[in-house]
Amino acid sequence: MQRPSVGGVLQLLWQERQISRAEIARRSGLSRSTVSEIVGDLLKTRLVAEVGDGPSQGGRRPIVLQFQDDAYAVLGIDMGAGHISVALANLRGQLIAWEHRSHPVRTDPEGTVSCMKELSEACLRQWKGGTERLVGIGIAVPSPVDPRNPDRVSDVVMPAWQGHNVGESLRKRFRLPVFVDNDANLAALAEHWWGAGRGIDDFTYVKVATGVGAGHMIRGQIYRGAHGIAGEIGHLAIDPQGELCMCGLRGCLATRVGSRALVARASALLLEHPGSALAGREVTIGSIEDAALGGDRLALQVVGEAADYLGIAVAGMLNLMNPARVIIGGGLARLGELLLAPMRRSISSRTLVNSIDSTEIVTGELGGRAVALGAATLVLQNALADLRHFRNAAAGS
Numbered sequence: 001m002q003r004p005s006v007g008g009v010l011q012l013l014w015q016e017r018q019i020s021r022a023e024i025a026r027r028s029g030l031s032r033s034t035v036s037e038i039v040g041d042l043l044k045t046r047l048v049a050e051v052g053d054g055p056s057q058g059g060r061r062p063i064v065l066q067f068q069d070d071a072y073a074v075l076g077i078d079m080g081a082g083h084i085s086v087a088l089a090n091l092r093g094q095l096i097a098w099e100h101r102s103h104p105v106r107t108d109p110e111g112t113v114s115c116m117k118e119l120s121e122a123c124l125r126q127w128k129g130g131t132e133r134l135v136g137i138g139i140a141v142p143s144p145v146d147p148r149n150p151d152r153v154s155d156v157v158m159p160a161w162q163g164h165n166v167g168e169s170l171r172k173r174f175r176l177p178v179f180v181d182n183d184a185n186l187a188a189l190a191e192h193w194w195g196a197g198r199g200i201d202d203f204t205y206v207k208v209a210t211g212v213g214a215g216h217m218i219r220g221q222i223y224r225g226a227h228g229i230a231g232e233i234g235h236l237a238i239d240p241q242g243e244l245c246m247c248g249l250r251g252c253l254a255t256r257v258g259s260r261a262l263v264a265r266a267s268a269l270l271l272e273h274p275g276s277a278l279a280g281r282e283v284t285i286g287s288i289e290d291a292a293l294g295g296d297r298l299a300l301q302v303v304g305e306a307a308d309y310l311g312i313a314v315a316g317m318l319n320l321m322n323p324a325r326v327i328i329g330g331g332l333a334r335l336g337e338l339l340l341a342p343m344r345r346s347i348s349s350r351t352l353v354n355s356i357d358s359t360e361i362v363t364g365e366l367g368g369r370a371v372a373l374g375a376a377t378l379v380l381q382n383a384l385a386d387l388r389h390f391r392n393a394a395a396g397s
């Protein structure tokens with residue numbers, strides 16, 4: 001067992017980057033001898049180095065300790081509905097390597113697992129540290145994740161994965177801890193540590209992609225609910241008479257603003273707008289976004305309608321949760337104000353007075369890398385709480 005104070009000292013070092021033993025003792029309330037012992041252990045892991053003398057406080061000049069961001073790395077995998085992205089990052093969230101491939105994740109569990117391994121190995125080959133200095137692996141899945149059984153995805157959302165284990169194969173291959181969580185939760189975590197949610201402890205991240213999901217950050221912690229289903233905003237019923245959703249319910253938000261819905265809507269509208277920039281092109285989310293950015297009326301109508309539906313769901317959420325900020329991520333977020341302005345209008349017509357005024361609606365800062373980076377951040381968050389993650393990594397070196 002590690003003593004409880006070790007995690008605190010490690011986190012203080014990470015946060016301050018440079019600090020003396022005396023300052024750690026002062027800030028943590030631990031005795032100088034306890035701090036010296038803990039720092040001794042940290043020096044052995046190479047997570048911390050002595051980098052010279054700090055300013056004197058009257059007596060001897062104290063030795064400055066520096067957290068070593070590049071001593072280890074963390075790997076994050078974004079298992080999307082139709083792609084796999086892998087980010088290898090240092091302990092400050094800076095990208096060392098990035099690999100991305102389209103893959104039918106939902107329908108092909110075996111192929112997905114081999115692709116995750118392959119791309120992870122490709123990332124590791126680009127780093128001199130190798131597997132020995134990798135702390136662990138995080139996997140983001142497009143499904144609710146029950147914290148009591150995180151290796152299983154939902155049978156309803158991903159029926160082909162029934163009986164499959166998400167993390168097991170990577171755990172065996174790399175002999176490292178593997179953490180699994182929902183993609184929107186992890187994007188929220190990434191934005192909290194490195195992006196649009198920095199310094200904000202109560203916000204909601206809404207990911208608009210193939211599906212729609214939300215991650216709630218409450219008092220600085222991801223809120224998962226009793227069974228990990230919190231944040232499934234995509235399955236809020238927006239239209240009781242609406243289309244049947246893949247979840248079995250009718251009129252879900254995802255049936256209006258998910259990628260497939262937008263492509264279908266744009267294709268249908270093309271009959272009325274033969275002059276649209278989309279005419280004669282393959283209609284995809286990418287081409288709709290490009291056309292909207294170019295001012296195409298059809299594309300703007302599709303985006304405007306999606307923004308209106310999103311606004312209905314977000315308005316309900318604002319009334320319930322009252323977050324300080326709503327961060328919109330996923331593919332559509334690159335539209336910026338083209339999406340946000342109609343969304344704000346939709347929200348303000350449906351929220352209690354003051355609710356929209358006190359909540360900022362912004363786009364994420366991490367773009368398409370938020371989810372993979374969040375999966376890597378989950379590993380970092382766990383490791384900073386427990387030095388043994390670094391000991392394990394150092395044992396093989």
Ligand SMILES: [Zn+2]
Binds near residue numbers: 234235245246248249
């Ligand atoms: Zn649904």
